[in-house]
Amino acid sequence: MSGSPSLLINEIFFSIQGESTLVGTPTVFVRTTGCNIRCTYCDTKYSYYEGTRLTFEKILEKIKSYDCKTICVTGGEPMAQPSVIEFTKLLCDTGYVVSVETNGHFDTEKLDSRVLRIIDVKTPGSGEEKSFNKENLKSIRATDQFKFVICNSDDYDWSSQFVKHHQLSKKCTVLFSPSFNDITPQWLSERILSDRLDVRLQLQIHKYIWNPDTRGV
Numbered sequence: 001m002s003g004s005p006s007l008l009i010n011e012i013f014f015s016i017q018g019e020s021t022l023v024g025t026p027t028v029f030v031r032t033t034g035c036n037i038r039c040t041y042c043d044t045k046y047s048y049y050e051g052t053r054l055t056f057e058k059i060l061e062k063i064k065s066y067d068c069k070t071i072c073v074t075g076g077e078p079m080a081q082p083s084v085i086e087f088t089k090l091l092c093d094t095g096y097v098v099s100v101e102t103n104g105h106f107d108t109e110k111l112d113s114r115v116l117r118i119i120d121v122k123t124p125g126s127g128e129e130k131s132f133n134k135e136n137l138k139s140i141r142a143t144d145q146f147k148f149v150i151c152n153s154d155d156y157d158w159s160s161q162f163v164k165h166h167q168l169s170k171k172c173t174v175l176f177s178p179s180f181n182d183i184t185p186q187w188l189s190e191r192i193l194s195d196r197l198d199v200r201l202q203l204q205i206h207k208y209i210w211n212p213d214t215r216g217v
């Protein structure tokens with residue numbers, strides 16, 4: 001590898017984007033290896049350790065083979081590897097539509113302004129409430145998407161308060177997603193409607209299209 005820029009990659013695959021404002025879009029997913037936190041509901045535990053170090057060149061080669069213009073860099077936690085910043089800029093320069101899904105622990109300010117940042121705010125139900133980096137609230141872009149995975153009623157109240165306190169809905173997109181095994185989309189929808197909450201319901205549609213335990217979709 002001798003100095004070529006690289007990333008530790010868990011998997012690269014082609015599927016339908018199940019989340020964010022890009023939901024439904026055919027997308028190449030680049031999943032990085034490793035995560036610095038441990039959410040109670042994590043569905044990608046296999047990404048914690050499994051992976052291969054690949055040069056940017058090799059990753060790009062694989063991406064190009066799918067003939068798809070939309071790329072999602074996810075994890076694990078992509079921002080745990082600083083070279084993700086350079087890599088995603090390269091993808092933007094190459095003409096791809098690029099999103100980065102991050103757990104909210106790392107400051108995302110250095111990501112290229114063309115990158116769609118999907119930033120989790122970990123709720124108490126995740127067990128990682130303290131992991132959020134408030135620096136991410138300082139330079140919010142209109143294209144940013146703050147995502148709350150809601151596990152229970154307390155999580156819903158906590159998240160609603162957070163959104164209101166930081167006036168997030170006025171600044172960017174706010175996504176409320178039901179934790180798949182904990183609450184139903186109907187329950188969350190009814191709470192959002194009843195409170196006239198200015199957020200967007202998000203379902204992980206890949207879990208409805210395919211078996212929820214299927215990997216690489």
Ligand code: SF4
Pocket residue numbers: 035036037038039041042043044045047075076077103
């Ligand atoms: S941030 Fe994502 S990859 Fe990391 S533990 Fe939480 S759900 Fe799993």
